[in-house]
Amino acid sequence: MKTQHRTLSAAVFAGMLLITAAGCKKKAPAPPPPPPPAARQPETTPPPAAPLTVRINSFTAEPRSIERGQSATLRWSVANATDISLDQNIGAVQANGNRQVFPSNTVTYTLTARGASGTDTRSVTVEVSAPPPPPPAPPPAASVSGSDLLTREAQDAYFDYDKSDIRSDAQQALARDADLLKRIFAADRSFTVVIEGHCDERGSAEYNLGLGDRRATAAKEYLVQLGVPADRLTTISYGKDRPVCTDANEACYQRNRRAHLAPGK
């Protein structure tokens, strides 16, 4: 068994060697000499009788008109020139190129190309306008912020002792909250809401932190069921650390066993 295995390994190794060798052989022959590059052609052709005409094929500005502070791009293409320059303190440039300019007022750029056979010039004008005034502030009456709206109109969902089930009164409160949240979110696309879970003071602090978290999650799940986008809602539990009242009676305990909607940060 062992011997067989060894033989097999040897065979595989030999095979790999063969393949490698074959691969090498294929690369071995030298490539044929490349054809002479096209650039050498002019040497073999007779020289022209006269120098070619200096010509600016194109010179453009894009866009032609900008607001102050914005930029425009100059593009040009020149043929047969030895000396090409732009005015407006730009100076010598290549035969084909582009340049970004930031004029503060309307300005005309002139491209000058010189060569053995003469000179060609072309100009382009970039119009610069003052930026528009900022839009007027919206009238204050129209913008009750989402934050104010939430604080004023959102209703707490109340819970039984040591429970996180959504009672029927909490269902009604959350249904109204869902409508409110949809309105607020539609008006302000960056607005988020944090759902706080709270407990009364009677359970232990440790357990209440988990229970408050459960209440906040239950309220969130209910709102999401009613179509409120989940990614706009976060939860936090305050256990019994942020009571709305501190009296030792059931009325106060009930007010503290709640899920409360607050503006997100």
Place this chain on the structure above:
Amino acid sequence: MKKNIVIAFAMAAGCVALLLAQQADINIKVVSGEKPAIAVTDFRGSGDAQRYMDTFNQTLWDELSGAGILKMIAKSVYPLTVPQRPQDFHPPTQIAPARRGEAPRVQSNGPWLTDWSNPPVNANYLAFGYTGVQEGRLVLSGYLYNLGQADLNSAQVIGKLYFGSLDAEGAKKVAREFAADILQQFGAKSLAGSKIYFVSDRTGNKEIWSMDYDGSNQSQITRYKSISTMPAVSPDGKMVAFTTYAQGNPKIMIYSTESLRRVPFYNPVSSVVETPEFTPDGRRMLFSATIDGWTQICEANVDGSDMRRISHVRSVEVSSKVNPKNPSQVVYISGKSGHQQLWKMNIDGGDQEMITSGEGDVANPSWSPNGQFLAFAWTRGYEIGGFNIFVMDVAKRVPVQLTHVNGRNENPWWAPDGVHLVFTTKRGSATQVYTMLADGTHVQQLTTQGNNIQPVWSKAIN
């Protein structure tokens, strides 16, 4: 060779058995009230020393009774002649019986051991002595006698000089040192150097604080001006973990208790991470985190890596505590029966079992250092929120109620000596930290400023 190894092993096993027996013994005595009885005389001082003897006598009595391992015999039943020095004792003279069959009569020659061991005193031990002034210092001559012995030489357990400054502080110092020597004879573990970590709102925000075992040296550890709660301390006393809102949602943070700097802990992605607890080997942590909408028990390395969820129920589960003598046994608070009750399980999540009866709400379990007892807060017999402190022998499952007040008695935590508990009580408008013996006696208030809650007791750092 082989024989030697066997003998060595047998000896080691014997020592372990002996140690375990001793530990169990001390706790049983605490709970059942069978303790050695000690009489402690009122010491007197010569010259200027007498001015500080009220302080001395009160301190000595408090230290001895506060240790919880001795039965303190009330001074009202003591004999009128009180010895101050060994030479004050005079053995009685035996008088031959006048008639055959009568018991031999004795004639008293002055104070003797039997004056204290016989009724009405019935003491097993007697602490006595006196103080004087030597070169401007207070000098205590302190003696402890075993009253069960026949002669003075074999009766003397302690006979020692103690030195302190000639003022009230010096009187307290020598009293404490003498008490510590006496307590050591009865196997008491010293709490000196141990620390209590707790939460205080005295600055206006809940922050983590520390203090000495007697309430001295209260100092602030965190300064987040947020809500920082639920401290837990590592078995070596070098790290304190807690839950804080300092960075938004409640998360766990760990501080070094020596440098008071943060140590890294990687929280799982969760809306709540709370009730941290170190395992007895100090290498792993248990905590609760919200997963799938419910706060569940998890386990991870002390830096938060390699996290594993232990419980899988649709219920809030918090306050998991590992048995210090059996690291696979975990107790925790779960609401899965309907209300917050005390449960037990294996650390892999198996063998879940409710320990309490299902009545009321249970909170804050704490293991005794020997892993035999649990202390916890329970509302059994009271209205919702009316917590009292209970102690239960885990094997016997019989809860013993230690507090009987209608204030909130919560967050019991065993002292490293296994004899004391620290806990909180709301008496009046504020909640404060108290200590008591594990039988519910000797209650002492440690804090006064603001509200102080959630104490945990750490052994001294070696």
